[in-house]
Amino acid sequence: MPKVKTNDITLYYEIHGEDHPETLILINGVGQWxxxxxxxxxxxxxxxxVVTFDNRGVGDSDKPDIPYTIDMMADDALGLMDGLGIERAHVLGHSLGGGIxxxxxxxxxxRIQSLILASTLYWGPQVVMPSPRAMQLLQDRSGDPLELVKNGARVAAAEGFETRDPEGFRKLIDMxxxxxxxxNLYLRHSQAGLAYFAADYIADFVPPMPVLLLVGEHDEVAPPANSEAIALQWPHAKFVVIEGAGHLFNIEKPEESNRIITEFLQSQ
Structure with a gap:
């Protein structure tokens, strides 16, 4: 089982397509691995x-039961790059992973060749918070576990995903x-970004690398207004909305998502 020691923890990782010269690191959001x-x-x-890994607190990585922060998890990911000898990489972060x-x-x-912020929030006072039902699921993990997971999948995808793609829906549940x-560790993830809305971490940063902002049209967890607000602050960024998809657009519309990501990265 491949693992790397970074900071105070050990992270599980996988590498795919090892023969390619350019590296793409994929970073998950709350509760995902x-x-x-x-x-x-x-x-x-x-x-x-392509490098995938499990953030602290989930999957096969260490799971310290302490408060998590985006700063901490960004240091984890940079430490993973150090441990794998990756000097520079494209980085795609989804949801909380966008903050990381x-x-x-x-x-x-x-060290960041290009930056893709997918289904993420505006990290600052212009944030548009998740819908009430999405916020409820993020903050309250009581009740029947199966129903919690099913409701989470329903909220994270555009309406009707369960019937349109029953195989994908079942995979989300099993996963x-x-x-x-x-x-408790799910809450550690969901609370990791709470300290980042008072100061404006978007407006006070001018990314020197190419940026792609990707969001699903019907995202309730990180509403599209967040990406729109980031695009206004970073006019050089490319902004793309995946129509007919929700927060998990990469799962709902994989062919379109993979094409957009690949074309953007190859254009740099």
Whole structure:
């Protein structure tokens, strides 16, 4: 089982497409782990050396039961790069992973070849918070575990995903139960970004690298207004909305998502 020691923990990672010269690091959000990229890794690995890993608190990485922060998790990811000997990489962060990717770019911009912020929030006072039902699921993990996971999948995808793609819906359920994450550690993830809305971490940063902002049209967890606000602050960024998809657009619309990501990275 491949693992790397970074900071005070050990992270599990996987590498796909090792023969490619350029590296793409995929960073998950709240409650997700490396299996969440099951519809993306293989197509992306046809063009890039793709690194997936489990953030602290989930999957096969260490799970300290302490408060988590985006700063801390960005240091984890940069430490993973150090441990794997990756000097520079494209970085794609989804949801909370977008905050992690942002802070990697703020800390060590010379190491980020390009930055993709997917389904993420505006890290500052212009944030548009999740819908009430999404917020409820993020903050309250009581009740029947199966119903919690099913409701979470329904909120994270556009309406009707369960019937349009029953195989994908079942995979989301199975994946969540296999994530080795307790309800308490899920809350550690969901609370990691709470300290980042008072100061404006978008407006006070001018990314020196190319940026792609990706969001699903019907995202309730990180509403599209967040990406729109980031695009206004970073006019050089490319902004793309995936129509007919929600927060998990990369799972709902994998072919379109993989194409957009690949074309953006290859254009740099």
């Amino acid at each position: 490396h299996e969440a990229w099951w519809r993306n890794v293989r197509p992306l690995a046809e063009h890039f050396r 990717a942002l802070f990697m770019a703020r800390k060590q911009p010379q 969540r139960f296999n994530s080795q994450q307790t309800p």
